[in-house]
Structure formats: C-alpha cells, structure tokens
Amino acid sequence: MVTTPMLWLAIALAVLALAAVLVAFLLPARSRGRTPVAYLSRLTALPAYVRARRRLLLGSLAGLAVLALTAVFALAGVARPTVQETISPKRHLRDVMLCLDVSGSMITYDAEILESYIEMIDSFDGERIGMSIFNATGVTVFPLTDDYDMAKEFLEDAHAGFTSYGTEGLDFIAPTQPPVVTGSSLIGDGLVNCVESFDRLDEEERSRSIILATDNELAGEPLFTMPEAADHAVERGVRVYALAPSRYYFPAPLEELEAAAETTEGEFHSMSDARAVDRIVTSVQATEAALTDGRLVTLFHDRPVLPLAGTGIGVLALLVLVWRLRL
Amino acid sequence: MAALLTRIRTRLTLHTHRRVASLLDGGWASVFHGQSLDFDDLREYVDGDEIRDIDWKASARHSVPLVKRYTDHRRLRLALVVATGRSMDAAATGGESKRDLAILLAGMAGWFAVRGGDEVCLIASDGHRTRMTRPESSEAGLEHLLRRILAHRGTQDSSTVIDHLDWMSSRLRRRHLVIVISDEIDVTDAHLRLLRKASSHHELLWLTITEADPLALAADGDVPFDVAATLAGTAAGTVRAGASVPRLLAKDAAVARDYAAAETARRENTARVLRAAGIVTERVGASAQALPAIHRAAERHRRAR
Numbered sequence: 001m002v003t004t005p006m007l008w009l010a011i012a013l014a015v016l017a018l019a020a021v022l023v024a025f026l027l028p029a030r031s032r033g034r035t036p037v038a039y040l041s042r043l044t045a046l047p048a049y050v051r052a053r054r055r056l057l058l059g060s061l062a063g064l065a066v067l068a069l070t071a072v073f074a075l076a077g078v079a080r081p082t083v084q085e086t087i088s089p090k091r092h093l094r095d096v097m098l099c100l101d102v103s104g105s106m107i108t109y110d111a112e113i114l115e116s117y118i119e120m121i122d123s124f125d126g127e128r129i130g131m132s133i134f135n136a137t138g139v140t141v142f143p144l145t146d147d148y149d150m151a152k153e154f155l156e157d158a159h160a161g162f163t164s165y166g167t168e169g170l171d172f173i174a175p176t177q178p179p180v181v182t183g184s185s186l187i188g189d190g191l192v193n194c195v196e197s198f199d200r201l202d203e204e205e206r207s208r209s210i211i212l213a214t215d216n217e218l219a220g221e222p223l224f225t226m227p228e229a230a231d232h233a234v235e236r237g238v239r240v241y242a243l244a245p246s247r248y249y250f251p252a253p254l255e256e257l258e259a260a261a262e263t264t265e266g267e268f269h270s271m272s273d274a275r276a277v278d279r280i281v282t283s284v285q286a287t288e289a290a291l292t293d294g295r296l297v298t299l300f301h302d303r304p305v306l307p308l309a310g311t312g313i314g315v316l317a318l319l320v321l322v323w324r325l326r327l
Numbered sequence: 328m329a330a331l332l333t334r335i336r337t338r339l340t341l342h343t344h345r346r347v348a349s350l351l352d353g354g355w356a357s358v359f360h361g362q363s364l365d366f367d368d369l370r371e372y373v374d375g376d377e378i379r380d381i382d383w384k385a386s387a388r389h390s391v392p393l394v395k396r397y398t399d400h401r402r403l404r405l406a407l408v409v410a411t412g413r414s415m416d417a418a419a420t421g422g423e424s425k426r427d428l429a430i431l432l433a434g435m436a437g438w439f440a441v442r443g444g445d446e447v448c449l450i451a452s453d454g455h456r457t458r459m460t461r462p463e464s465s466e467a468g469l470e471h472l473l474r475r476i477l478a479h480r481g482t483q484d485s486s487t488v489i490d491h492l493d494w495m496s497s498r499l500r501r502r503h504l505v506i507v508i509s510d511e512i513d514v515t516d517a518h519l520r521l522l523r524k525a526s527s528h529h530e531l532l533w534l535t536i537t538e539a540d541p542l543a544l545a546a547d548g549d550v551p552f553d554v555a556a557t558l559a560g561t562a563a564g565t566v567r568a569g570a571s572v573p574r575l576l577a578k579d580a581a582v583a584r585d586y587a588a589a590e591t592a593r594r595e596n597t598a599r600v601l602r603a604a605g606i607v608t609e610r611v612g613a614s615a616q617a618l619p620a621i622h623r624a625a626e627r628h629r630r631a632r
Binding site: 056 | 552553572582585586
C-alpha cells in the first residue's frame with residue numbers, strides 16, 4: 001500500500017501555485033505596450049498567420065499540459081510516496097515448565113536430570129521455558145522466558161550446586177525446605193505450583209506443558225494429592241510429561257505418576273531410557289503449537305522513482321518545447 | 328481655447344520658414360489657373376520659389392533675384408475631407424494617434440488657407456452620416472473645425488472618406504480645393520469612377536496617414552490589438568480574444584513575409600487607383616512628416632496642373 005506522509009506539503013504547494021496563477025491572471029495586464037491598430041484583420045486573416053497562430057496555440061497547450069504534468073509529478077514526489085510493509089514474525093506459542101523435585105529421595109538423580117534439561121534447552125526453538133522446584137514448598141527458579149542463555153546459566157548453576165552438594169552454584173535444597181512447613185516432597189503441591197506458573201491463561205491459545213521430574217515418593221501431608229494436581233492441570237489445559245528414575249521395588253508411586261501424566265494427555269518416561277529426553281522434547285514440539293503474530297514491525301520504503309523520472313522527463317520536454325518555440 | 332491650432336502654428340513656425348513661405352506664396356492660388364492674379368510686390372528670391380515667378384527685369388537692376396508676389400482677389404474654398412471614424416483612434420506608423428495626425432494635417436492646410444484669407448470647410452461624419460460645416464475663414468473657425476475631428480474620439484462610426492466623397496460628389500457644385508485626409512482604407516477599382524468624378528470636378532489632394540505595423544509592434548514587445556475589437560462597456564484596452572497579436576507570432580518568418588507581400592500589393596493597388604483617378608497622394612506616418620508632405624503635395628499638384 002502506498003502512503004504519502006508529506007501530502008499536506010504537496011497540497012499546500014499546489015494551492016500556492018494555483019493561487020499564484022490566479023493572481024497572475026486576475027491582476028491587470030502590464031500597462032506598457034497595448035497599442036490600438038486598425039485593420040488588424042489584414043494581418044490576422046492571412047493563411048500564414050492563421051497557421052502560425054494555430055501552431056502557437058497547440059504549442060502553448062502542449063507546453064501547458066507538459067508543465068501541468070511535470071508539476072503533478074513533482075508534487076507527487078514532494079508528497080513522498082512510501083510503501084508501508086508490516087512484518088509479523090511468527091512465533092511458536094509453546095510454554096514448557098521444568099518442574100523438578102529436589103526432595104531427599106531425588107537428590108541423587110537431580111544432577112542428571114538437570115543435565116537432561118540443559119540438553120533439552122538446545123533443542124527448543126521459540127518456546128518459552130520456565131523452571132520451578134519443589135520439596136516442601138515450591139520455588140520459581142525463573143519464570144517463563146525465551147531467554148535460553150539465562151535459563152541455561154541457571155540450570156548450569158543448579159547443576160553445579162547439586163554436584164557440589166550446595167557448596168557452590170545454586171542451592172536448591174534449603175529454600176525448598178522452610179522449617180515452618182512440615183513434611184517434604186509434597187509432589188502434588190509442587191505440580192500445582194508449577195501449573196500456576198503459566199501466565200496468559202485467558203488471553204492466548206498456547207500449548208502448555210510441564211516436564212515433571214519426580215519419583216513421586218510422598219513424605220508428608222500435601223494440600224493436593226497427585227490425582228487432584230493432575231485434574232488441576234487438565235483444568236488449565238496443561239500436559240504433564242513425567243520423568244522418573246527407575247525403581248523396581250516400589251512401583252506403586254510411579255504407576256500413580258504415570259496415571260496422572262496420562263490423565264493430562266502427557267507421557268511417562270523412565271530415566272533409564274537414554275532417549276527419554278529426546279522423546280519428551282519431540283512430544284512437546286509435536287503438540288500443535290498455536291502460531292500467532294509476534295510483535296508487528298512496520299517498515300517504510302520510499303518509492304521516488306516514478307515521480308522523479310516523470311519530473312525529469314517533463315523538464316526535458318519543457319526545455320525541448322522552449323527550444324522549438326524559440327521562446 | 329485655440330489650443331489645437333496654437334500647437335499646429337507653433338510647429339509650422341518652428342519648421343523652416345522657406346517652405347512655409349513658398350507654400351503660401353504660390354501654392355493654393357494655382358487652383359485658379361492664373362485668373363485674377365494681381366501683382367502685389369516684389370521680394371527677394373529664396374530657394375524653392377518658382378523660376379517662372381522671377382521678375383527678370385527687376386532682378387537685373389538688383390544684386391539678387393527678385394520674385395513677383397501676386398494677390399488673389401477671389402476667395403479660395405478649401406474643403407477638408409477628413410476620416411473621423413473608429414479606425415482613426417488607432418496608431419499611425421510613428422506611434423501617434425492617427426486622429427491627432429489628421430488634426431495636424433487639417434490644421435496645417437487650414438491655417439495656410441485661413442492666413443491667405445481663404446475659406447475652409449470640413450466634410451466629415453457626424454457619427455451617423457456625412458456633414459459639411461459652414462465655411463470658416465478665421466483661425467477661431469478653423470479651431471472649431473479641428474475640434475469637431477477631435478470630438479469623435481472613441482466613436483463606433485465606421486464611415487470612410489469614400490462615403491464623404493460619395494456624398495460630396497452630388498452636393499458640392501462649386502469647384503473646391505479638396506484635401507482628403509484618410510488612413511489606409513482599401514481603395515479599389517470599384518471606387519475609381521467616384522474618384523475620377525471628384526478629381527475632375529475639384530482639385531483633389533490625398534494625404535494618407537499610414538498605419539502602424541502590428542508585427543513590428545509585436546516584435547518590439549508591444550501587444551497590438553484591433554481598435555475595432557474593443558469590447559463595448561468594458562475597461563479600456565479589453566479586447567476580444569484573438570484580436571491582438573502575440574509576441575511569438577511576430578518572429579514567424581512566413582507570417583512576416585506574407586504580410587509584407589500583402590501590404591505591398593494593397594498599397595500598390597491603392598496608389599494605382601488614385602493615380603488612375605489623377606489624384607496627387609502623399610503618405611504621412613508621423614507628425615514630423617506632415618509639413619513636408621503637404622508641401623510636396625502642393626508642389627506636385629501645381630506641376631501636374
């Protein structure tokens with residue numbers, strides 16, 4: 001679409017030009033040199049005169065037309081024709097919350113899980129990721145963001161924290177175990193906290209997923225049981241992908257976890273499966289991500305070629321006409 | 328009151344005295360073919376005097392030639408046939424108004440007549456038809472005649488001297504010295520009969536006031552417009568579209584060539600017709616040429632007698 005941001009200037013100039021022409025016509029002609037002569041028809045009736053006069057008239061009309069066209073082109077140039085282009089970069093509207101159980105039973109696995117997460121981040125493109133940890137209480141490590149570098153930094157710090165048992169990097173254990181809260185490993189509460197981390201629930205159609213790393217070993221009285229938390233996730237349209245360490249002795253909690261994940265149309269993966277992380281990522285990305293316009297970017301391109309070329313050709317034509325008419 | 332004539336007389340006295348004197352001293356009397364000429368006195372010869380007027384016997388007794396002066400007892404009647412129509416408001420070749428030039432010519436001729444004691448009458452249009460004024464023999468009367476010419480400034484009258492001559496041919500029985508003062512009207516073979524009749528009945532001198540050249544004016548940066556195309560009821564100088572000559576056209580060689588050819592042909596035709604009618608003509612383009620033209624016309628007329 002062509003817009004003309006300087007149209008007011010062009011209109012103002014056109015009005016000025018018209019006013020000047022009008023004034024020139026309305027003002028009395030120069031007083032000098034208007035001599036009455038008699039028997040002018042002896043001259044004006046000559047065929048040569050009639051021809052010359054017609055030629056002059058046609059030449060003047062042509063000159064006027066060229067002048068008007070040139071003026072129109074020049075004014076069009078003054079109006080600054082601009083093509084406006086609006087670019088809307090498409091973005092993947094997927095939100096992924098990493099939900100990590102940092103209870104005592106999981107401590108030995110957490111470093112490994114964090115490695116998986118770091119690996120996972122590399123395969124994301126356009127999705128927002130966030131992270132929240134829980135033991136007795138839930139703590140948000142970083143909210144949903146597409147700043148992967150920052151997320152990776154956090155994860156690497158956390159990884160350092162787990163491998164050094166809190167002596168360096170981030171300590172995830174102390175903040176999630178406040179003394180006022182009884183019990184630990186409140187998995188249902190942690191999941192609900194994770195579900196609540198999603199924003200724009202009413203505003204945007206987004207694909208929302210949680211990657212929940214837990215062994216589902218409950219130690220205390222949670223506000224939400226695992227099925228309740230799963231129902232909450234379903235209610236919010238959140239899929240839960242469970243990532244659990246392999247257990248052979250007490251399969252019941254894992255079965256409950258698997259059931260919960262399936263309730264939310266998510267999946268259950270065991271950490272013994274080397275390709276579990278890949279599969280989760282594939283599954284997350286396979287969910288139909290709502291695509292929407294990103295921030296609109298408007299670009300303005302000037303289109304001066306036609307007006308300038310027209311003006312140039314018009315001026316040339318005028319010069320030729322002036323030369324031909326020997327003005 | 329005598330403003331017009333005063334100006335003309337000033338012009339006459341400013342010009343060479345010789346021409347004026349010779350014109351007065353021999354010119355008009357020639358109409359009467361030497362009848363009733365009485366010897367008046369002698370005076371010294373000056374250049375331009377007729378050789379035949381020299382009194383050889385008197386000259387022999389004198390150191391310088393002397394010429395005879397005659398007194399005309401009969402009163403000469405001068406009829407000024409002057410164009411006063413619309414076209415006279417246009418410019419003459421010299422740029423002056425043709426009407427002013429006509430007044431000058433009529434005033435000069437009239438003043439010579441009045442000073443010689445002759446009667447002058449004006450035959451001109453009153454705006455509707457041709458009228459002849461009562462004969463005047465005084466300077467005041469002549470001034471009155473000149474004012475009649477001036478009074479028609481801005482008229483829409485389109486009559487020409489041909490109309491006046493036509494009128495005159497059936498009414499003016501007595502032989503007159505008729506001086507026609509006109510601009511460059513078209514005189515064609517159709518007028519030949521009328522002109523011959525007038526020329527045989529009267530002594531006819533024809534003074535043509537030449538037209539301004541519109542192409543030359545236009546080339547000079549002027550805008551010549553047809554005086555007949557002035558729109559009635561509008562501001563002065565407002566003319567019909569197309570009744571003026573654009574400057575650019577003045578540079579057109581073909582137009583200039585064709586116009587010059589057409590004008591030459593027209594003038595030659597006019598001159599031929601007037602010659603065929605036996606009329607002495609002189610052309611006047613500016614006031615400076617007025618007196619020499621009158622003088623030449625009188626001389627030529629006297630020789631043609």
